[in-house]
Amino acid sequence: MKENKWLKEILLILAMAMPFLVYVLLRADLPATIPSHYSISREGKWVVDSYMEPLGLVLALFASTVFTYLCMSIPLIPFLLNEKSRKEAGRITPFLYGFKVVTVVFLSGIPVYEMLVASGKIPAGKGVLWGYISGIIVLVLLNVFLYRLFSSLYKSSEEKPLSRKPYVIIWAGTHLVLSIGPVCIMLAGGGFNMARLTPQLILVFLAVCGNLMYNVRPNYFFGIRTPWTLKNETVWRKTHRVGGVVLFMAGTLGFMLSWLVSQEQLHYLMLSVILASSLITCGYSYYIYKKIIQQTPDL
Incomplete structure (x- = not known):
C-alpha cells in the first residue's frame, strides 16, 4: 500500500496547533504570566529567569516551530531538486522527518507543559x-x-x-x-x-570542519549545500575550497579571541563567527555560479 506522505505532515501541523487548543481550554485557570525561560543554578535546579503572557509564549514558540518545520521541509520539495538531488534526498528523508517530528513535538510541548503546570493540572518537576x-x-x-x-x-x-x-x-x-x-x-x-567551554568547543569544531572541507565531494546531505553548489559541480568544488579556508580561519580566530572576551561577550562572538562565515560562503557560491552561467549561457 502506498504511503500517504500528506497524512504525516497533517499530523505534524495538528501537533503545532495543539498549544492553541490547550490555551483555549485552560484560559480561565491560567495566571497573568507563566515561565518562558529557564536557567540552571549551581545546585542543579531549574530557575525561572523570565515570564510571558500565556498567549505570548504560545505565539512565540509557534513561530519558532513553523520556521523549523519549513527549514526541514523545503529542501525536500521535489520540483526544487534536480534528478541527482532527489535521489540523495530520498536517502535522508526518513531521518529528516524523524528529526522534524522530535523538534516539532518538543517545541509544541513546551507551552503545553507550562500551561498545564501553571493551571495546576500537573505538578512541576524540580x-x-x-x-x-x-x-x-x-x-x-x-x-x-x-x-x-x-x-x-x-x-x-x-x-x-x-x-x-x-x-x-x-x-x-x-x-x-x-x-x-x-x-x-x-x-x-x-x-x-560549562558556559565558556561550550562556545569554545563549537569554534574549534568549525576550524576542524574547515580544514577538512576541501575534501568534500558533491552530495546532498553534507557540506556547503546552497542552491548554487547543488546545481553545478564546479561551483561546489570552488565554494568548498574557499569555504574551508574561511571556516578554518574564522574558527581559529574566534577561539583565540574567546580567551580575551567576557563570558557574555563570548556568545555574541560565537554567533558572529558563524553568521559571518555562513554569509561569506553563501555569497561566494552565488558569485561563482553567476560567473559560470555568464560564461556558459547554455548551462
Missing part, C-alpha cells in the same frame, strides 16, 4: 534529579539519532562525500558539540560551569 534525568534522556536520544544518521548515509551513498577518516572525525565532532547541552544539564548539579 530539583537535581529532574535535571539529571532530562539530561540523560536527551543525550541518549540525540546520540542514537546521530549515529544511525551518519552511519546509514555513508553506507547508502554511491558517491562518498568524504573518505572514511575525515568523515569519522566530523562524525565524532558532531556528537561532541551536540552533546554539550545535555552534559551541561547533568554537570550543573556538581557546580561545574
Whole structure:
C-alpha cells in the first residue's frame, strides 16, 4: 500500500496547533504570566529567569516551530531538486522527518507543559534529579539519532562525500558539540560551569570542519549545500575550497579571541563567527555560479 506522505505532515501541523487548543481550554485557570525561560543554578535546579503572557509564549514558540518545520521541509520539495538531488534526498528523508517530528513535538510541548503546570493540572518537576534525568534522556536520544544518521548515509551513498577518516572525525565532532547541552544539564548539579567551554568547543569544531572541507565531494546531505553548489559541480568544488579556508580561519580566530572576551561577550562572538562565515560562503557560491552561467549561457 502506498504511503500517504500528506497524512504525516497533517499530523505534524495538528501537533503545532495543539498549544492553541490547550490555551483555549485552560484560559480561565491560567495566571497573568507563566515561565518562558529557564536557567540552571549551581545546585542543579531549574530557575525561572523570565515570564510571558500565556498567549505570548504560545505565539512565540509557534513561530519558532513553523520556521523549523519549513527549514526541514523545503529542501525536500521535489520540483526544487534536480534528478541527482532527489535521489540523495530520498536517502535522508526518513531521518529528516524523524528529526522534524522530535523538534516539532518538543517545541509544541513546551507551552503545553507550562500551561498545564501553571493551571495546576500537573505538578512541576524540580530539583537535581529532574535535571539529571532530562539530561540523560536527551543525550541518549540525540546520540542514537546521530549515529544511525551518519552511519546509514555513508553506507547508502554511491558517491562518498568524504573518505572514511575525515568523515569519522566530523562524525565524532558532531556528537561532541551536540552533546554539550545535555552534559551541561547533568554537570550543573556538581557546580561545574560549562558556559565558556561550550562556545569554545563549537569554534574549534568549525576550524576542524574547515580544514577538512576541501575534501568534500558533491552530495546532498553534507557540506556547503546552497542552491548554487547543488546545481553545478564546479561551483561546489570552488565554494568548498574557499569555504574551508574561511571556516578554518574564522574558527581559529574566534577561539583565540574567546580567551580575551567576557563570558557574555563570548556568545555574541560565537554567533558572529558563524553568521559571518555562513554569509561569506553563501555569497561566494552565488558569485561563482553567476560567473559560470555568464560564461556558459547554455548551462
